[in-house]
Amino acid sequence: MSFVGAYCNTPLRVNVETKPPLGLIKEEVRKSRYRIKMIENSLLQTVRIYKEYTNGERTLPVLQDISLDIKKGEIVAIVGASGAGKSTLLHIMGILDTPTSGYVVYKGINLTELRAKKRAEMRNRIFGFVFQFYHLLPDFTALENVILPCLIGSSYSNWQKLRKEYTNKAVSLLERVGLGGRLTHKPFQLSGGERQRVAIIRALITNPELLLCDEPTGNLDTKTGHEIRELIWDLNKVLNQTVVIVTHDEEIARHAQRIVRIVDGRILE
Numbered sequence: 001m002s003f004v005g006a007y008c009n010t011p012l013r014v015n016v017e018t019k020p021p022l023g024l025i026k027e028e029v030r031k032s033r034y035r036i037k038m039i040e041n042s043l044l045q046t047v048r049i050y051k052e053y054t055n056g057e058r059t060l061p062v063l064q065d066i067s068l069d070i071k072k073g074e075i076v077a078i079v080g081a082s083g084a085g086k087s088t089l090l091h092i093m094g095i096l097d098t099p100t101s102g103y104v105v106y107k108g109i110n111l112t113e114l115r116a117k118k119r120a121e122m123r124n125r126i127f128g129f130v131f132q133f134y135h136l137l138p139d140f141t142a143l144e145n146v147i148l149p150c151l152i153g154s155s156y157s158n159w160q161k162l163r164k165e166y167t168n169k170a171v172s173l174l175e176r177v178g179l180g181g182r183l184t185h186k187p188f189q190l191s192g193g194e195r196q197r198v199a200i201i202r203a204l205i206t207n208p209e210l211l212l213c214d215e216p217t218g219n220l221d222t223k224t225g226h227e228i229r230e231l232i233w234d235l236n237k238v239l240n241q242t243v244v245i246v247t248h249d250e251e252i253a254r255h256a257q258r259i260v261r262i263v264d265g266r267i268l269e
Contacts, residue, residue, distance in 0.1 A: 042105075043242055044070040044093065044210060049102035051088055051265075062088050063099070064265045070210065073240040075233070077247055077256035084262040086246045087214050093244065094127045094212045095119045124153040128203030132215035134195045136187040136202075142194075143183040146170040146202045153206060166205075173201045177231065193224035200231060204241075211235070213245040217252065229255070 051063040063085045070076055070093075078086050091097040093104060095111050103112035106126055111119060136145045150166040151159055159166075174183060177197045187195055196216060203211055213232065217225035229252055235241040245252065253259050261268040 042069050043072045045105040047103050049099045052100050075243045075256045076258045077253040078260045079253050080262035085265045090246050095123050128208035128211045130203050130213040130216045132218040134199045141184045142198045149206050192220050211243045
């Protein structure tokens with residue numbers, strides 16, 4: 001039985017909408033100057049991405065002419081040596097970082113040109129992030145860590161109105177990955193695998209269209225890493241969750257539907 005299936009007999013979904021539809025985002029993101037013609041069936045595109053860092057007179061190129069198309073429902077593994085630019089690319093895809101040139105397009109919207117506040121709004125609605133070192137807030141419980149993106153993405157009045165529903169959804173999801181008895185535990189009281197499961201549920205709580213994972217098994221033992229991989233793949237199978245995963249783990253890469261290999265900042269054809 002799958003890792004998700006071990007804890008639930010129904011799909012990993014709760015009928016609580018945690019965000020307004022993208023159609024309700026303010027008119028600014030729908031203005032024509034932000035819109036770009038998309039590749040058919042594409043969810044997210046990077047278009048001729050370059051990224052470089054400057055230190056005095058020295059310029060360090062990290063990414064060079066990266067164009068990538070992510071389709072709905074696929075799992076894409078990005079692999080390459082340390083320092084090849086994999087994590088930088090993932091951060092640019094999730095608009096956590098900005099490219100030196102080039103742009104990121106989501107359903108025809110050029111995310112790169114949006115103002116900082118609009119990028120933050122889109123980031124909260126579109127993406128879920130899973131990192132190698134979890135990035136859970138140490139003073140918050142597992143449940144509080146999971147709910148946090150809902151709080152960030154809500155107005156005060158909306159939060160007050162929907163807080164109970166958000167909490168119920170978070171509890172249900174945590175129970176379904178075997179953490180029902182850990183709701184009030186803080187990160188230091190959880191194992192590495194439990195912390196990563198909390199991080200994955202936190203990434204899913206806003207129903208993101210794209211799950212971006214940066215070495216999600218890199219800090220785990222082999223058995224726990226295998227369980228986390230099964231959880232991510234089950235999410236794809238059950239929810240048609242689109243996943244982009246940066247990894248050094250060739251076993252994970254082999255299970256992806258597509259592998260993108262980065263060498264010296266470029267995609268190896």
